[in-house]
């Protein structure tokens with residue numbers, strides 16, 4: 001799908017001080033897209049600041065080697081520090097829930113807001129939307145924006161955007177991977193993204209806590225509906241026992257759908273503040289975003305998530321019943 005990037009160009013023509021943000025618990029696509037957008041706006045001489053509602057997971061520290069790029073909203077930057085920002089660019093999300101504790105700030109932001117996103121679910125964020133739900137990653141859209149606006153892609157931008165696209169396509173394995181995905185990735189490698197280094201930085205720097213958490217997650221795996229559903233749980237005790245931190249659970253849900261015969265995989269993660277973070281993955285066409293929407297969440301057809309206020313003992317049977325119901329109808 002080709003997109004008209006005029007709204008972004010207009011914003012660049014009209015404003016000087018930009019703020020970029022993305023979703024809670026940022027992943028490779030969120031952070032990598034921010035790095036790409038930062039480079040794009042800097043190319044036009046803009047004053048750019050990135051503020052995120054969650055801390056940057058340690059595995060992504062290579063995107064911000066001197067810790068100067070990603071500011072943590074609420075600790076490192078306060079709303080008053082951002083009072084001079086004229087325009088807001090929101091990446092890889094279109095729902096209030098995904099903004100977490102930054103939602104109030106965004107609601108009151110006086111300047112124009114631009115959303116660049118590829119998620120199906122959408123709230124009215126009072127923004128201009130540049131959205132393509134067929135895009136495999138938000139990073140793909142930022143790369144297209146750079147190309148459309150004739151911005152040369154620096155090695156830093158390329159590193160961010162390759163991270164974004166690789167992570168949202170499961171390192172070019174998911175069905176969302178098209179020939180264009182690989183052509184885009186090839187361009188990014190040509191622009192200076194060291195694909196071997198990026199892979200090693202992301203996947204071969206596990207902490208002992210994360211590996212032990214993988215073990216706990218696998219040990220908790222169970223199946224339902226004659227093996228068509230698989231689900232695993234991560235409890236607060238698992239965190240205490242393994243020494244893992246919340247970002248260490250990224251991608252663990254993928255184990256559930258790696259089991260032969262499974263069509264829907266679920267991972268329930270107990271949250272420190274209470275409630276459950278639910279991750280949903282599917283194979284063979286089951287629509288995860290619809291299921292997530294039943295629980296106030298959203299996402300994509302093959303990957304989605306939601307946050308439930310209930311304790312694990314209530315959330316698990318409730319979600320399982322909903323999945324069974326959806327699969328049997």
Ligand SMILES: [Mn+2]
Nearest residue numbers: 029092138168
């Ligand atoms: Mn994404």
